Amino acid sequence: MAKKVKQSVVIKVKLKLHHSTDADLLNTMMQQYRNACNLVSQAFFDDHFRSNTQALTKRLYHQLRQDFHLKSQLAQSVVRTVMARYKAVETQLGDQPYCYPTDKKLPNGRPELVWVHRDCQWLWQPINFSQPHADLQRGRDWSFLSNGDLSINTLEKRIQVTPVCHGLQEYLAGEPITSAGHGFEQYLDGTWKFGVAKVLHIRGKWYLHIAMTKEADELQLSKNPKVVGIDRGLRFLVTTHDHQQQTTFVSGKSVQRKRAKFKRTREALQCKGTKSARRRLKKIGNRENRWMTDVNHCLSKTLVVTYGADTLFVLEDLTGVSFNRDDLPKALRNDNSSWAFYQLEMMLTYKAHRQGSLILKVPANYTSQRCPKCEVINKENRDHQQHQYQCADCGYRSNDDRVGAMNIQTLGQRYIAGNAKPRFKKPKSTKTTVA
Template sequence: MKQIITAKLKLLPTPEQVEALRRTQLAYRDALNAVSQYAFEQGKTSSVTKLHTGMYAELRTRYHLPSQLACSVERQVAATYKGLWTKLKKNSEHRRAKITKKRFKGLDQPPHYRSLSIQYTYERDYTFQRESQVSIGTLNGRISIPYQGYNKHTALIQEGTPIGDAKLWYDRPKKQFYLLVSLSIEVSDPTPAQLQEVVGVDVGIRYLAVTSTTTGKASFHTGKRVRHQANHYARLRKHLNQKGTRGAKRRLRRIEQRERRLKLQANHTLAKQIIAQHPHTLMGLEHLTDIREHTKHRKRKKNGKGDEPVSPKARKANRVYSQWSFAELHMLLSYKAALAGSLAVKVDANYTSKACPRCGHTSEKNRPQKGLLFVCEQCHYCLHADLVGARNITMRALLVWQDWIRTGCLSLIPDTSDNEAKAVRLRRYAELRWSPDVTTSLRSETGGS
């Protein structure tokens, strides 16, 4: 199968080339905002054809963009509006189901672009040349710029690895241009016999990840240090926003990417550790679509007379959950697993922390005061709540593995749109019982090592 990786190339332009790249970035951003305003006036359309018909000539004459960059602007704006319409539809479904009361406001105003990044198309906007040079399109034509990068990535480029689109990005603190190039590499598909173990990964805030194998081996990856730093940035950002002075806004711009880099580094390091600890495994991950809406602390009725306000502690928990990048950690685990000869699959996340892995009893009361201790009210099985979640995920991934061996087809993501199929899967999950002896025998019956 093909795996997409990103090569980060450091560009080494001359002062004249820096000026050309900066002017191109500014024109590209202004063009994005102009097309966004036009799309908003045309009924918030996400049609590339309509945007091309109405704005292509202006992009060429007013902003002096090359033809391909003009088309890239239209595609990027259309993709933005398409994503906003998708969020609006989901919000409408959640409001009808009374999952949330908030109305999605992303389409109340035209999206405004601030980033100076440029989307480049390979062999039209940029090409690679000999002697580590790359030809990049600007407002005044092509320029050749030397580049540096990770040795393995530059070797893949020179060897003729399939190359996709790229993004020109300017690191403002370092005053440095980078070209982020997507590379498509071939990765061999593992077979069930090649996977030596099944591992479940439960993600969270207090513990960024908890893993469990079928034999009961567990590992906890704490996120205490990173969580405290993220909370510090959140408090600082809130204080600066309330202050509102020019100096506060300048400081906000300086720290705007620090929290993002902090979380990316934490997820990247954690993914490397998990992959190194569990080589050649089938890794089970929770399907966390819309998880923030389902885990959010909400107002409660007070004596039937009105809503009880959410406590400051609950508001803080909502903020922490909404700002942490669980999807990014799953993405890093998936692509790193593929490169290491493992495979990551998604399983249903329903009741993973409420179902007893020993007797199958499912209840919210199994988590006293929603704490870290899991105590089954039926069989009194007691264990760390996150480890219970990891073990339930492990057993569900083991079912996926058994179905893969039996049918020859692997389901990477469960189909959540079919309610009947989901109900059947949940009934199968309710029949699962955790025991290292049982899971080992099941693996041996299906041909596991």
């Protein structure tokens, strides 16, 4: 019997309010919910992260209802929201261990580095919830109505809003959905279950972000899947090398130009230091994040559509890898560390799984130093300035990003061949003694 796995997606539904007073009711609920989250976050921080969800709910439930006038379900949802945020932060900290040098030296003369795992104990202050929002439980705080509207519970009463999304009205009315199934309607086939919904007010518009889950058989690739090695960077956002020995480069020049423009604007506003400049800085930061998310979304979708089902996408495990480069120009020196490589990885993971493909993460050790022809590992073979790789042993020469993608693809092939943990190891140098 095939093992079942759970797939999760979040769909965004735009809302149309029926009355002007509905906006006030939603705003009040979201602000009180946000304030309650900050209270729970402070309590969890003061308790040194020892309490669990059940203990926090038991201790703060009545205070949340009395101080913020929350209903029973919302009071419990506040604690779950805070605990979920701390769990996500702890995962992010675990993926970025702290590194510091010791007094000892390695055989090559470099200082020995110590990596320390990080968790929530590294936080100096509690997590702050700044954006008003509210997490609504399906069936209690929000539900569908037979006329196609949504019923949302507020602190005072339930209100009706109209979702602006194609296919939903036909689904609720029991009518056949005639669209191609590339939008919201693809989740209305009966296999997806509606879950928690987050109500948000973004740039003057109301949205409901609905979590949906689906159980499916665990994906199994064929014996000879397509193996695609993916090298991530900034000069080329991704460089792929596939099973047909074809290499594809996705240029990042336009991305670098736009990021440089954002940076110049931020620096000019920071020099002013006025209140209006700070408001403008916040708007620009949000705009840059939305643009960055869209770039990664389009890029991950293109990769999945291009290679199709039964593909093994191989990525480097960048956990604990430092991207700071002293050989880059000053304007681009920190771009590597600020680009959302992890976001691209997450988007590619869930999109590939839905398409019938899988993601494999392999160690990044020596992927840019190994010659894909003679397999000799030599750091000096790579020229960062010219973006070239030339092997001193066999003379093989190619683009350094292409060499990285080729080596990553090689690790994927070894995984398919039966090596559960493929990685490159540099052979120990042997010294000969002349008598």
